Amino acid sequence: EIVLTQSPGTLSLSPGERATLSCSTSHTINSAYLAWFQQKPGQAPRLLIFGASTRATGVPDRFSGSGSGTDFTLTISRLEPEDFAVYYCQQYGVSPFTFGPGTRVDIK
């Protein structure tokens, strides 16, 4: 099983600031199979990024993904009030399709 770790666990920032979230995998993965999700309280996860860097339909361009091998990054260029949420990375190339533990982005 491929284990994903995310850092930091919590990120406290102000609206307008830049957020940088990291995701590391225990084994090298094909970047085509790395996704990022956003989840707000009481809601289902929302796909933001797939293939490590491709934004899903309707996702604002302030969200960007990058990385390869075992290290991946989600960047939110300027935080909007609606971006404060929990973010998960997931690899979906090798079963089981494991998730990271999440990074909470909260308001400073």
Add this chain to the structure above:
Amino acid sequence: QVQLVQSGAEVKKPGSSVKVSCKTSGGAFSRHAISWVRQAPGRGLEWMGGIIPFFGTANYAQKFQGRVTITADESTNTAYMEMRSLRSEDTAVYYCARGGRGRETPQDYWGQGTLVTVSS
């Protein structure tokens, strides 16, 4: 527009079983992967397993192998997740999610979630 609508909340006794449904509409069903993901209260996301209805064979995370069965009915565009021998730690919100054509595709449409509470 693709929609996934799940069955309602369940309260179950330890040792019993639960079956959650996930009806899809507005898009293709048979060749799109359906995954089941759960989230215990205050915890993260846990992928349980998935199925491509056309092929009919599910694959599971090892943790759930033998205790969970995922099936799909192409005639009603509905996927199911059945869990047996429930225990208190199975209390969670269970989500279905639809991916693209093929197994290794991102889950871009999600159901609203079904809360399963296991309590004596």
